[in-house]
Amino acid sequence: MKISQRAAQISPSPTVGMAARAKQMIREGLDVISFAVGEPDFATPEHICRAAQEAMEAGHTKYTAASGILELKEAVVARLRAEVGLNYDADQVCISNGGKHALANIWQTLLDEGDEVIIFAPYWVSYPAQIQLCGGRPKAVMTDASRGFQPDPAEVRRAVTPRTVAVLLNSPANPTGSIFDRETLQEIATIAAENDLTIVSDEIYRNLIFDGRQHLSIAMLDEETKARTILVDGVSKSYAMTGWRIGWLIGPRQFVAKCSSIQSQQTSAPSSISQYAALAALTGPQDCVARMRAQFEQRRNFFVKALGELEGIKCNTPPGAFYVFPDISAHLGRNLAGRQIDTSLQLAEYLLEEGLISTVPGAAFGAEGFLRLSFACSAEDIKRGLQRLKTALGI
Numbered sequence: 001m002k003i004s005q006r007a008a009q010i011s012p013s014p015t016v017g018m019a020a021r022a023k024q025m026i027r028e029g030l031d032v033i034s035f036a037v038g039e040p041d042f043a044t045p046e047h048i049c050r051a052a053q054e055a056m057e058a059g060h061t062k063y064t065a066a067s068g069i070l071e072l073k074e075a076v077v078a079r080l081r082a083e084v085g086l087n088y089d090a091d092q093v094c095i096s097n098g099g100k101h102a103l104a105n106i107w108q109t110l111l112d113e114g115d116e117v118i119i120f121a122p123y124w125v126s127y128p129a130q131i132q133l134c135g136g137r138p139k140a141v142m143t144d145a146s147r148g149f150q151p152d153p154a155e156v157r158r159a160v161t162p163r164t165v166a167v168l169l170n171s172p173a174n175p176t177g178s179i180f181d182r183e184t185l186q187e188i189a190t191i192a193a194e195n196d197l198t199i200v201s202d203e204i205y206r207n208l209i210f211d212g213r214q215h216l217s218i219a220m221l222d223e224e225t226k227a228r229t230i231l232v233d234g235v236s237k238s239y240a241m242t243g244w245r246i247g248w249l250i251g252p253r254q255f256v257a258k259c260s261s262i263q264s265q266q267t268s269a270p271s272s273i274s275q276y277a278a279l280a281a282l283t284g285p286q287d288c289v290a291r292m293r294a295q296f297e298q299r300r301n302f303f304v305k306a307l308g309e310l311e312g313i314k315c316n317t318p319p320g321a322f323y324v325f326p327d328i329s330a331h332l333g334r335n336l337a338g339r340q341i342d343t344s345l346q347l348a349e350y351l352l353e354e355g356l357i358s359t360v361p362g363a364a365f366g367a368e369g370f371l372r373l374s375f376a377c378s379a380e381d382i383k384r385g386l387q388r389l390k391t392a393l394g395i
């Protein structure tokens, strides 16, 4: 059967794919420890689940407005105002089927054939694929572990061409956990203003920031920057709600209205029941967010310290999100258990098949020589997984 050129160039998401392989091996009876997927291991808090049950009982089981229920939009803007002081109106919000879908809506609304989007590598796996699906061209600006994965503004400037329409930020970042500092955000805002670029700021990890640091959104810099920025967020990571599929985008009214029109043609509306659950998440007690963050922080501290003691592994301390992203390049070029390991993909496959730990190769994020390990799993799994890593690498 015919397959379009656009579809032909798309591969499955490697993060989702690696997690699925680990799950399949577990189903086959193997004791695999999964560091692959970025999904909190905590259960969705009980009061949120209860709200979903109540929504069903109250008959909220029909289509909602395409861009989501007004109460949820109002809760999104109220929480943003309370937490970071940003002011938006409810009609600047479009509720989607997860942050991933919000991003897909943005690219469909923004991009024409051949338009370029600046992204920062290491990048989340779905960014280039989503941009390409809409006819756009991702243009990666490399960032370096030695600079805490902060981009060099001169390189951002060099990446701008007459075809550049947007710059995509993700702070805190997947896979590095890095947080762009104020100066970097300011430089990016200036470059965006000089070249009339849209800023897309994926802030899905904004509640997962450690060491008592506060989130700084690029939209908080000044009104002009805010006016050219589209924010992306959702309940998946902050409230352990990955399966509920609720995220949103917030931005200029006209742009958001177009996103909503596209959504109304493609998916009608996000699940009504999930929207009521997300409403309970945003308007209910927030101590669950802090509790989960504290646990992630403890796990991060343990993981980074333990990795730092391993020969040939260099690991930054991620200030946010729930991934460690160690440099494992010293182990490439080795022969392990009769297998030649020259790439991060070969190493990840070896670790899965021989070591029974699933990770995601750095190459999937545009950074060969690294591995991503999620610490959204139990402390016990981290301890056991580290032991397996040592054994598999013979260190």
Ligand code: PMP
Binding pocket: 038, 097, 098, 099, 100, 101, 124, 170, 173, 174, 202, 204, 233, 234, 235, 236, 242, 246, 247
């Ligand atoms: N952005 C980043 C950087 C992510 O890691 C994820 C996780 N899948 C998302 C967006 C979207 O998450 P969701 O669709 O579950 O809201």
Ligand code: GLU
Binding pocket: 013, 015, 016, 036, 037, 038, 039, 100, 124, 125, 126, 174
């Ligand atoms: N964001 C998570 C990850 O990077 C979930 C999987 C995905 O959607 O990529 O693992």
